[in-house]
Amino acid sequence: MVNRYFRELSVAAALIVVLTGLAWFAPSFFEPQPLLSRLTAAAPRLVVACGIAIVIVCRQIDISVGSLFAVCSVGAGWLAAAHVPGPLVLLATLALGAAGGALNGGLVAVLGLPAIVVTLAMMVTLREALRLVQQGVFINLPDGVQWFGLPMSLGQLTVCGIALGILLVLNWALGSLAVGRFVYAVGSDAEAARLAGIRPRAVTFGVFVLTGTLTGLAAVMNLVQSPQVDPSTGRLLELEAIAAAVVGGVAVAGGRGRLGGVLAGFLLLTCITPALTYLGVKPYWDKAIQGAIILLAVVADGIRRRRELP
Amino acid sequence: MTVPLLQLTAVAKSFGAVRALKGVSFDLRAGEVHALLGENGAGKSTLIKVITGAHSPDAGTLELAGQRVVQLSPARAHRLGIACIYQQPALFPDLTVAENIALRLEPVTPLRRVAWPARRRQAGELLHRLGATISPETEVRSLSMPEQQLVEIACALGAGARIVIMDEPTASLTQQEVARLFGIVRALRQDGVGIIYISHRLEEIFALADRVTVLRDGESVGTRCVRRENAAGPKRDVAQSTEAMADAPLLTEAQLIQLMVGREVSTLAPPVERELGDVVLALERVGCAASGVQAVTLAVRAGEIVGLAGLIGAGRTELARILFGLTPADSGQIVLQGQRVTLASPQAAVARGIAYVPEDRRRHGLILEMPIAQNIALASHRWLFPGTWLRFGAERTLALNFMRDLGVKAAGPEALGSSLSGGNQQKVALARWLATRPKLLILDEPTQGVDVGAKGELHRIIRRLAQEGMAVLLISSDLPEILSLSHRLAVMRGGTITALLPNGCQASEVMAAALGQTGERATE
Numbered sequence: 001m002v003n004r005y006f007r008e009l010s011v012a013a014a015l016i017v018v019l020t021g022l023a024w025f026a027p028s029f030f031e032p033q034p035l036l037s038r039l040t041a042a043a044p045r046l047v048v049a050c051g052i053a054i055v056i057v058c059r060q061i062d063i064s065v066g067s068l069f070a071v072c073s074v075g076a077g078w079l080a081a082a083h084v085p086g087p088l089v090l091l092a093t094l095a096l097g098a099a100g101g102a103l104n105g106g107l108v109a110v111l112g113l114p115a116i117v118v119t120l121a122m123m124v125t126l127r128e129a130l131r132l133v134q135q136g137v138f139i140n141l142p143d144g145v146q147w148f149g150l151p152m153s154l155g156q157l158t159v160c161g162i163a164l165g166i167l168l169v170l171n172w173a174l175g176s177l178a179v180g181r182f183v184y185a186v187g188s189d190a191e192a193a194r195l196a197g198i199r200p201r202a203v204t205f206g207v208f209v210l211t212g213t214l215t216g217l218a219a220v221m222n223l224v225q226s227p228q229v230d231p232s233t234g235r236l237l238e239l240e241a242i243a244a245a246v247v248g249g250v251a252v253a254g255g256r257g258r259l260g261g262v263l264a265g266f267l268l269l270t271c272i273t274p275a276l277t278y279l280g281v282k283p284y285w286d287k288a289i290q291g292a293i294i295l296l297a298v299v300a301d302g303i304r305r306r307r308e309l310p
Numbered sequence: 311m312t313v314p315l316l317q318l319t320a321v322a323k324s325f326g327a328v329r330a331l332k333g334v335s336f337d338l339r340a341g342e343v344h345a346l347l348g349e350n351g352a353g354k355s356t357l358i359k360v361i362t363g364a365h366s367p368d369a370g371t372l373e374l375a376g377q378r379v380v381q382l383s384p385a386r387a388h389r390l391g392i393a394c395i396y397q398q399p400a401l402f403p404d405l406t407v408a409e410n411i412a413l414r415l416e417p418v419t420p421l422r423r424v425a426w427p428a429r430r431r432q433a434g435e436l437l438h439r440l441g442a443t444i445s446p447e448t449e450v451r452s453l454s455m456p457e458q459q460l461v462e463i464a465c466a467l468g469a470g471a472r473i474v475i476m477d478e479p480t481a482s483l484t485q486q487e488v489a490r491l492f493g494i495v496r497a498l499r500q501d502g503v504g505i506i507y508i509s510h511r512l513e514e515i516f517a518l519a520d521r522v523t524v525l526r527d528g529e530s531v532g533t534r535c536v537r538r539e540n541a542a543g544p545k546r547d548v549a550q551s552t553e554a555m556a557d558a559p560l561l562t563e564a565q566l567i568q569l570m571v572g573r574e575v576s577t578l579a580p581p582v583e584r585e586l587g588d589v590v591l592a593l594e595r596v597g598c599a600a601s602g603v604q605a606v607t608l609a610v611r612a613g614e615i616v617g618l619a620g621l622i623g624a625g626r627t628e629l630a631r632i633l634f635g636l637t638p639a640d641s642g643q644i645v646l647q648g649q650r651v652t653l654a655s656p657q658a659a660v661a662r663g664i665a666y667v668p669e670d671r672r673r674h675g676l677i678l679e680m681p682i683a684q685n686i687a688l689a690s691h692r693w694l695f696p697g698t699w700l701r702f703g704a705e706r707t708l709a710l711n712f713m714r715d716l717g718v719k720a721a722g723p724e725a726l727g728s729s730l731s732g733g734n735q736q737k738v739a740l741a742r743w744l745a746t747r748p749k750l751l752i753l754d755e756p757t758q759g760v761d762v763g764a765k766g767e768l769h770r771i772i773r774r775l776a777q778e779g780m781a782v783l784l785i786s787s788d789l790p791e792i793l794s795l796s797h798r799l800a801v802m803r804g805g806t807i808t809a810l811l812p813n814g815c816q817a818s819e820v821m822a823a824a825l826g827q828t829g830e831r832a833t834e
Contacts (some may be wrong), residue, residue, distance in 0.1 A: 057744065070638075133832075158766075168671045175700075176700050177698065177699050177700065178691040178695060178699075178700060181684060181688070181700070184677075184679070185677050185680065186678065186682065186687060187416065188677045188678070188679045189674070189677055191674050192674045192675070192676065192677050193677070194636070194656060195634075195636075195668050195674050196677075196689045196742065197656045197657055197659075197660040197686045197688075197689045197746075198688070199657065255677075255679045256679060300647075
């Protein structure tokens with residue numbers, strides 16, 4: 001059992017080490033309000049990371065989520081600024097995200113194009129189109145949008161709650177729905193899955209649509225946190241999401257990974273920055289150390305895979 | 311006697327439990343065409359790979375012109391003048407003919423300057439020597455298959471190869487192209503090149519070869535002279551040997567076939583004659599242009615095992631893929647239990663009660679990263695989990711039942727597919743499809759690479775399934791297996807069924823039909 005959950009457990013162990021270190025050297029990290037703010041700010045990233053993790057399990061990749069996130073944010077911002085009711089804004093944004101995902105999925109699954117190229121093109125196109133349309137202008141949001149019109153701490157809890165809820169639902173779906181198993185089967189070996197009567201293209205398409213939808217949701221979760229929408233938001237979101245998934249033990253070669261591990265990977269990467277600050281490490285080192293952690297995770301995965309080869 | 315160009319002595323090679331070569335000795339003289347013949351899996355490819363340095367033998371020696379060679383690598387074999395021409399030319403399609411030839415002939419030193427004008431001239435000369443009218447500046451992509459083959463031969467010539475291996479070179483050639491190739495082979499022979507010629511076409515072997523070695527089950531069962539005058543040695547002239555082709559061969563086709571299949575009686579008793587059920591599957595002139603299957607007419611009854619014999623590439627797996635909806639048929643009709651059906655996707659086939667256990671199970675038969683239980687349940691979600699979500703209890707029970715029933719040896723239903731032996735993997739792959747409760751079970755090489763014990767178990771299981779009323783279509787290259795299990799045998803060649811043989815037919819009859827000895831040539 002330990003062997004089977006080795007990846008997840010090792011990430012969790014690393015997280016515990018970091019948290020223990022923080023508790024020892026910087027107990028103020030655990031003060032509720034700053035901690036909640038930190039987690040709330042990062043929560044949309046977790047939602048996207050869940051989508052990306054599933055895409056990677058399916059042996060695909062989506063690097064357009066950052067740009068799609070910005071498009072969804074601006075779209076939601078327009079609607080909210082036009083005083084469209086909140087639930088409608090949410091639905092429209094989810095639909096926008098799903099449409100973006102469907103475009104990716106269609107090109108990858110139906111035309112059989114490589115996902116890295118399709119989503120790279122999508123990443124650039126969406127980002128540039130947005131710049132052209134929005135010209136970098138911030139959108140001011142009306143009152144009542146921020147924190148869903150709730151008091152701040154309650155709003156923060158709601159955002160965190162949504163992220164956790166999504167994680168739990170997706171985790172359940174991956175483990176307990178037939179379609180979840182199909183994702184693993186297709187990611188392990190698409191041809192074997194096809195010979196087992198599964199439709200790999202449909203599964204791949206669905207996975208991209210799901211990720212797009214989750215990106216739309218994440219955009220809304222991010223939108224409610226500030227009074228304005230920055231049209232250049234979501235830069236490097238794809239990297240952060242892929243990092244959380246990979247550090248969380250999702251195998252880059254597909255077919256393996258659990259959302260529990262993604263949560264641990266996400267928390268580890270989220271805690272590293274403040275941990276370094278508290279430990280007095282110069283902030284320049286932050287990205288380098290994050291990069292090193294990602295590299296370590298991929299190398300560990302590669303070594304394990306090599307060892308398992310017959 | 312002169313020293314042979316190539317001498318293999320007692321070469322053995324195993325892959326895990328499978329002994330591909332069990333001490334094969336083989337020799338090739340300068341200026342001879344030595345044919346290599348054997349059923350699928352007899353060890354031909356392994357032997358070739360030993361000669362080209364792709365596999366290093368576990369035991370035995372390899373001598374080149376009397377010099378013992380150890381640690382042969384493909385690069386070293388190339389330097390020593392061994393060239394292999396595969397059925398599918400292995401050229402770079404985006405480079406020109408001259409570039410392809412230069413790449414083979416240039417020493418591998420990354421920073422050396424290539425003398426392109428000289429290389430182009432050389433490519434032109436080589437092609438001219440072969441009588442080819444290909445410009446060295448043509449991109450290989452635009453060449454036809456036989457032209458690409460010529461380029462391959464030009465590479466071998468340019469490298470000064472003394473030993474040329476040709477692996478089914480005529481498989482995709484027309485009669486005229488075959489004739490031209492034969493001319494080239496004879497010219498090479500006259501130049502003192504030793505040629506190892508692999509073909510399933512007996513008439514070619516009789517037309518071209520000086521000697522033939524037959525492999526069976528990883529052993530050499532004999533080397534015979536095909537043409538009398540060749541026993542004399544390498545010094546003869548082409549005209550003489552061409553004339554001599556009219557001479558009666560020393561070996562008859564029947565004798566050759568007998569050598570290939572051997573005389574041993576199958577270890578299993580033939581199937582018991584029983585009352586068969588209704589026709590489950592009836593095919594009426596079924597074809598698929600994309601996969602080369604044409605006009606297949608066949609019926610399989612409930613409780614019947616129909617064996618599908620034939621050589622690799624005869625269209626057996628392609629037929630199975632049609633029936634499973636992977637490459638849907640574009641002509642003819644498929645009637646399943648009295649109903650005309652179109653099988654457009656695997657889902658449609660599964661819904662109609664067709665199950666297909668593919669060959670190459672390590673890659674496609676099961677998902678190695680999944681536990682046994684999940685693998686077994688994978689094709690049965692529809693009935694196993696009628697609601698929306700999975701029921702782990704039901705899945706486990708199903709897996710345990712099948713594991714007990716088929717005798718799967720594993721730590722438990724949670725063990726990963728990758729942790730199982732070949733035989734147990736095959737049982738799990740079979741269990742997955744039995745769990746769908748199929749009417750028609752298609753088995754593609756079910757015992758390939760499986761140890762003897764598990765093989766016997768699988769045979770018993772297949773028999774029992776038929777007795778329980780399942781219609782079984784069994785594809786196998788293992789002649790004793792297919793002979794003993796099948797109630798009827800259909801032999802495929804060139805994408806169609808060329809012979810239907812009853813229970814109790816002889817291995818030699820099957821082999822003769824598979825080789826097309828009685829039927830017409832399947833050349834396009």
